[in-house]
Amino acid sequence: MAKELLKGNIAIAEAAIRAGLEAYFGYPITPQTELLEWMSKRMPELGRIFLQAESELAAINMVYGAACTGARVMSSSSSPGVSLMMEGLSYIAGTEVPMVLVDVMRGGPGLGNIAPSQGDYFQMVHGGGHGDYYPIALAPASVQEAIDLTVLSFDLAEKYRSIVFVLADGSIGQMMEPAELPEMRPMKKEYPAWATRGAQGRPRNILTSIYVDAEDEEQTNLRLLRRWKEIETNEVRYRAYYLDDAEIVVVGFGTAGRVALSAVRTARAQGIPVGLLRPITLRPFPTQQIRELAKQAQSFLVVEMNGGQMLDDVRLAVAGQAPVDFYGRMGGVVPMSEEIEREIQRLAHNPVPLYADVRQAWMQRLLQTKTKGAW
Amino acid sequence: MTTPQVQRQIVYRRPKALNDVPTHYCPGCTHGIAHRLVAEVLDEMGVIEKTIGVASVGCSVFGYNYFECDFVEAPHGRAPAMATGIKRVIPDSIVFTYQGDGDLVSIGMGEITHAAARGENITVVFINNAIYGMTGGQMAPTTLPGQKTTSSQNGRDVKRMGYPIRMSEMLATLDGASYVVRRSLHDPANIRKAKKAIRTAFEVQHQGLGFSLVELLSTCPINWGMSPVEALKWVEEHMVPVYPLGDYKVSPTVAALRIR
Structure with a gap:
């Protein structure tokens, strides 16, 4: 495909669509709103799911539900909105279901402003939600890289049953520059064995982040950590x-x-x-x-x-x-x-x-x- | 001499959709009845293989252990949002949430209200026992005026702690809600009515008619400090007057629904 002049937020949205995104749930917040707006147009056109939630809390939990079905699913937000999503992110990490979240960072703390910032490093890279969990965080420095990393993010999320953040600052989201979008990928037809899509011809699946016995929870933490060690070995970029x-x-x-x-x-x-x-x-x-x-x-x-x-x-x-x-x-x-x-x-x-x-x-x-x- | 011909008929057994395991619920709690009614409905409709349940936080947090269908476990109050995510991706599935009053009316007020407003095609089983059970009997938004709980030890003083929220009445004001009713589990006649309402609610979803919710007045004998029998009586005498039973929203298409 040829290069075209693309705005970061829209390029990320279209890249996710072409990577086979099945469902998007989000809530408007500057400076990422164009991403949500693009989704609102394109996803229904393609017969896919777009839903504007009533809050980031709801959006991340819609993502959580959809991720439990094994679907390719994402949300996007900006710093204060991402803060609100932290509860859901911890649950998603604890449930070991894949998802992608794009954070177009803005100035903070608090309401801050809508100017470009990298103030979310702590909350994205070193946790934010409760408990021990290890999301992958990708940081693009151009619109082209934002496209490429968005596509990669879905593959990594599914490979490791992990959360993947695309951590862009406001200028990546807002800037326009020449970039090339990938070809439209075919939608996936098969879903993982763990997905909750109805127990037809198999024992029921339960997806939860609750392990009442502390020993079981420790085993889960160890499993997450082992997977993280594998990611550390394979995925440094x-x-x-x-x-x-x-x-x-x-x-x-x-x-x-x-x-x-x-x-x-x-x-x-x-x-x-x-x-x-x-x-x-x-x-x-x-x-x-x-x-x-x-x-x-x-x-x-x-x-x-x-x-x-x-x-x-x-x-x-x-x-x-x-x-x-x-x-x-x-x-x-x-x-x-x-x-x-x-x-x-x-x-x-x-x-x-x-x-x-x-x-x-x-x-x-x-x-x-x-x-x-x-x- | 001939032996009389005896025809044997099974009149009562565990629904297939209900797992054969002891529950963690306290003796006398009506969660067991509500679970059974939901399971009977899933059996009757033959939809267990396409059903995904969403458990909530509270006593029903372990709901996924008891139903023989796929299940997920939501963060506190967020079950309707999770259910939305599942249902939108798999529209021909049957998705239900099972939520208590602490979960649905308090921390989950936003999610339930907007799911109803969107006419989300899911079914909500809403257990109202006027208290937080799992955390040991604290005041809920549904706690009755004057009711003593561990966090309203002198009784709920409405001047300081506000008034109970009538959720079914509130949700019924939303155009997106198709079927919103309140039933009670305090005696057999009411249990039969509750079963019928749950069946209707799942049928509403099955036929794509929109958002359905059945509120079930329930007991919490342990945290109320009563025997199971006293608790059932308390529902009838104290809860029903505050939370009148009835159909709060039955959309015209739902009213025309004939359930075989």
Whole structure:
């Protein structure tokens, strides 16, 4: 198929449809609403299920019900809406049924704003709902990647009976750029043996997340963990840019990673040996790859559109082999590549000590140069 | 001498749709009766192989152990949303939720109301015993004025704790609801009426006529602090006046329904 000019939210929706989506349930929230709107038109046209729920609570539980039938099913929302879905997500994880959720992140906490943010890293990557569970989290940095990862998300969800998040920030959802959609896949005709579709010619199926005996619940947790270990082994994805001889390694995902790439290229042109690692799977995190890079790198710079939520994961991966510095913008502010370039320059000339309080230092720099006024 | 010819006839047995296992319900609780009625209806209609039940949170949380059909277990209050997801994907299935008053009227008010408003083609079996059973007898939205519970120990003071919610009456105001009735399980005559209503509700769904709900006034002897017999009497004397039995919504197509 040829490239066309596509808006991120609509591209994600159409990619999901072409990946064989059977049912979509959602609730309007900016900046992902175009996704729901597109679904409202296309899904009925194709004889598939679209339903606008009365809340994100209802939407995620409609997804839960549909996922129990083994159908390809998804929802989409933005940060505050995803917070509301956390109960259902925990149940879905505990029931081991596959589903996809697209989170087009916006500024927070609270009602925040509708500007692009990466403030959901904690709630998506490190849980959010109760109990031990391990969703896969994919972070696109372009409309094309959003399309490709959306298609992948359904395959991963079904392969591992897992929740898969597509974690896009508002700019990925809202931006238009040339991209190519996949061919329409045929709808699946067979459903897994565990699905609750009526017990015809087989013993009944029960899908639940309740295990009253603590020992049984522990076994379930172990099963989830074993599956997660398999995912960690098989599914780590990332993009590496100029890393072969990099002494400074920038780590950033999604839009922050994309802006950082511009800064890295400019700094490279000035002779600074800097590279970029852009995690595509935030979970499983490219821990081993970062640990390997730490053997050669003199310092790391984590760049995010939040207050340093991925920073700790990078630190854990680097494991004290090199200092890990930080630069972020929060609340819906997208960093300019010049800001990141200045950070690279600073690191090239004045690397931070190994265990410096980099967050404190970053706050001071931000206060002096960037914010509207005193806090 | 000839022996008289005795014709043997089975008049009572466990419905096929009801598993042969002891339930976890307390002695004297009417959940067992409600389960049996639902199972009898599934048997009579021959739909067990295409039925998916949705259990809720509360005493009926283990409902999936007792019915011989596919079952899922919903988060607290969300059973109608889960049922919606299943029914939309498999429209020719029979999908029912089985929910108590704490689940349906309190935390699940949003989901039940919108499922009814959408005319979702599901059946809801709603057990109203005016109390939270599973958590040990706390006040429910359906608790009667003055009723003592573990979280209204001096009796429900309506000035501070509000008034009971009459769910069937409320849902009946919605255009999407096709069949909404209240029955009681406190004596055999009422149990027979309840059975008929449950059958009608499932038939409404089977024929694609929209949302159906049967509210069943039920007992909770343990948490009410009564014997099973006293509890049945309490339903009749105290609950029925607050929650009058009757048909609150019977859409014209449902009224025309003839059940063989």
